[in-house]
Amino acid sequence: MPILPIADPADPRLAPYTSIREKDLTSGHGGRFIVEGKVTLETLLRRSRFKVESLFLCETRLEPLADILAHVPEDVPVYVAPQDVMDDVAGFPMHRGVLACGVKGEAKQDAALILSEVEGRARAARGASFDFAQDEPLPSTILMLSDLSNHDNVGACFRNAAAFGADAVLLDGRCCDPLYRKAIRVSSGASLWLPFAHGGSGAEMVKAAQAAGYTVWAMTPRADAAPLGSLPVPDRLAILLGAEGQGLPAELIAAAVPVRIPMAAGFDSINVATAGAIALGHAFAARA
Amino acid sequence: MPILPIADPADPRLAPYTSIREKDLTSGHGGRFIVEGKVTLETLLRRSRFKVESLFLCETRLEPLADILAHVPEDVPVYVAPQDVMDDVAGFPMHRGVLACGVKGEAKQDAALILSEVEGRARAARGASFDFAQDEPLPSTILMLSDLSNHDNVGACFRNAAAFGADAVLLDGRCCDPLYRKAIRVSSGASLWLPFAHGGSGAEMVKAAQAAGYTVWAMTPRADAAPLGSLPVPDRLAILLGAEGQGLPAELIAAAVPVRIPMAAGFDSINVATAGAIALGHAFAARA
Numbered sequence: 001m002p003i004l005p006i007a008d009p010a011d012p013r014l015a016p017y018t019s020i021r022e023k024d025l026t027s028g029h030g031g032r033f034i035v036e037g038k039v040t041l042e043t044l045l046r047r048s049r050f051k052v053e054s055l056f057l058c059e060t061r062l063e064p065l066a067d068i069l070a071h072v073p074e075d076v077p078v079y080v081a082p083q084d085v086m087d088d089v090a091g092f093p094m095h096r097g098v099l100a101c102g103v104k105g106e107a108k109q110d111a112a113l114i115l116s117e118v119e120g121r122a123r124a125a126r127g128a129s130f131d132f133a134q135d136e137p138l139p140s141t142i143l144m145l146s147d148l149s150n151h152d153n154v155g156a157c158f159r160n161a162a163a164f165g166a167d168a169v170l171l172d173g174r175c176c177d178p179l180y181r182k183a184i185r186v187s188s189g190a191s192l193w194l195p196f197a198h199g200g201s202g203a204e205m206v207k208a209a210q211a212a213g214y215t216v217w218a219m220t221p222r223a224d225a226a227p228l229g230s231l232p233v234p235d236r237l238a239i240l241l242g243a244e245g246q247g248l249p250a251e252l253i254a255a256a257v258p259v260r261i262p263m264a265a266g267f268d269s270i271n272v273a274t275a276g277a278i279a280l281g282h283a284f285a286a287r288a
Numbered sequence: 289m290p291i292l293p294i295a296d297p298a299d300p301r302l303a304p305y306t307s308i309r310e311k312d313l314t315s316g317h318g319g320r321f322i323v324e325g326k327v328t329l330e331t332l333l334r335r336s337r338f339k340v341e342s343l344f345l346c347e348t349r350l351e352p353l354a355d356i357l358a359h360v361p362e363d364v365p366v367y368v369a370p371q372d373v374m375d376d377v378a379g380f381p382m383h384r385g386v387l388a389c390g391v392k393g394e395a396k397q398d399a400a401l402i403l404s405e406v407e408g409r410a411r412a413a414r415g416a417s418f419d420f421a422q423d424e425p426l427p428s429t430i431l432m433l434s435d436l437s438n439h440d441n442v443g444a445c446f447r448n449a450a451a452f453g454a455d456a457v458l459l460d461g462r463c464c465d466p467l468y469r470k471a472i473r474v475s476s477g478a479s480l481w482l483p484f485a486h487g488g489s490g491a492e493m494v495k496a497a498q499a500a501g502y503t504v505w506a507m508t509p510r511a512d513a514a515p516l517g518s519l520p521v522p523d524r525l526a527i528l529l530g531a532e533g534q535g536l537p538a539e540l541i542a543a544a545v546p547v548r549i550p551m552a553a554g555f556d557s558i559n560v561a562t563a564g565a566i567a568l569g570h571a572f573a574a575r576a
């Protein structure tokens with residue numbers, strides 16, 4: 001692991017780290033993503049499905065992070081600078097002093113592909129004892145997000161999906177990027193390792209899940225929806241959440257099983273990620 | 289309702305609105321609090337338990353807000369200014385163009401007092417048909433917060449408490465202020481109308497709830513805690529949440545019934561407000 005001291009904030013090797021907040025506002029970011037902080041760095045190094053390109057640390061963090069840095073691949077450069085140089089590069093105070101750059105690579109955009117991988121892993125986990133001929137459904141829960149534009153909410157959805165053992169997250173093309181810096185942080189790093197697909201329409205996403213045998217619960221406050229808890233949890237459950245504020249469009253609700261979380265009259269509003277957590281937690285407890 | 293045009297950002301009548309972000313950092317704020325945005329303004333005017341002192345609006349918002357402004361008490365001044373003057377006063381761009389100032393007044397710091405009010409309201413709602421002599425417990429759920437230092441989390445806890453019909457929120461003295469600008473906004477205005485007490489130690493808070501007949505569920509990821517769903521929901525339930533990160537201290541858990549939310553192995557971490565929502569939602573559904 002090459003440790004490379006940096007003295008000049010204009011050093012071209014730090015280009016991925018310059019003016020981070022402005023980069024946040026542009027989509028794509030050259031196919032890279034940035035993680036910040038110790039917890040997400042450790043996730044990136046130990047558990048991520050993405051390639052690490054480089055690390056950029058404040059010099060005071062090198063020693064305290066020694067255990068984590070042992071997981072840095074040999075060919076990945078670790079740039080190290082004094083606090084003021086780091087702040088200059090990033091464009092704002094980097095109190096945590098821990099940044100890393102990853103490569104999105106061939107992001108798997110295809111929902112059906114992700115679901116077949118989930119299936120493959122589940123069957124592999126059953127091993128030789130599993131009788132494929134019976135084609136018995138293997139229990140699985142996935143989370144599906146349509147039109148979520150807030151990075152905190154997308155990050156929180158990943159965190160909750162991980163906490164309640166969901167196998168994958170599907171996001172339609174109207175959702176924001178789960179590999180945005182803040183989304184990664186709020187997800188506690190879950191968006192780095194939990195399989196996801198991102199793209200297509202909400203209707204296509206619902207169809208892909210149904211084709212893979214999932215029953216889709218469209219979460220909605222509508223009074224005519226079935227109360228969560230009144231329905232048996234299907235072996236294959238996809239929990240579908242819609243946009244902050246307006247919720248799911250009528251046509252997606254109509255294509256699925258409308259499910260509501262019972263709430264006090266006159267206050268039918270909880271955060272979308274919180275609604276997801278309640279539905280995921282319910283399914284997890286029911287299977288346990 | 290006097291409409292008072294303002295042209296000078298230094299107008300002394302706007303003192304409560306100057307440099308809002310700096311005021312956020314100082315506790316007390318002269319016994320006042322600031323709300324921003326249309327939704328929380330409407331809550332402040334129509335449902336709040338606190339007195340409105342003044343409004344401060346961008347001139348372009350006067351007409352669109354006419355319906356809401358009909359609820360402004362006659363003696364409350366409405367200051368109106370161009371966008372640039374408003375931005376100058378607040379110290380940052382006030383895109384929403386809607387601010388108001390309220391008075392905390394004699395904030396009820398006493399948990400026992402709040403709980404006796406909850407009891408009184410519940411009995412009043414039962415009316416003459418209720419037989420006081422039987423002293424039958426009336427169902428009630430409250431939320432208790434210990435050492436929550438993040439305003440977003442405190443705000444989200446209030447929003448969730450309101451959504452699931454909790455009767456009150458108790459906060460120990462180590463919690464941050466639920467009337468902080470951002471906490472009010474994240475609460476969807478619930479911290480303006482949901483009764484709360486704020487002060488004292490966590491142990492005192494637990495004792496006050498128990499003295500009022502509440503069973504306290506201490507939410508913790510500890511493996512020896514009872515899984516949520518394995519316990520009957522008591523008629524009087526207090527859900528106790530602890531600090532972000534470290535959770536509840538052992539002595540508070542020991543004074544209560546430890547309850548855990550079943551989660552996937554190796555990922556026992558969800559946001560504290562989300563954990564509260566799951567417990568509150570469970571109790572609400574069980575009573576329904």
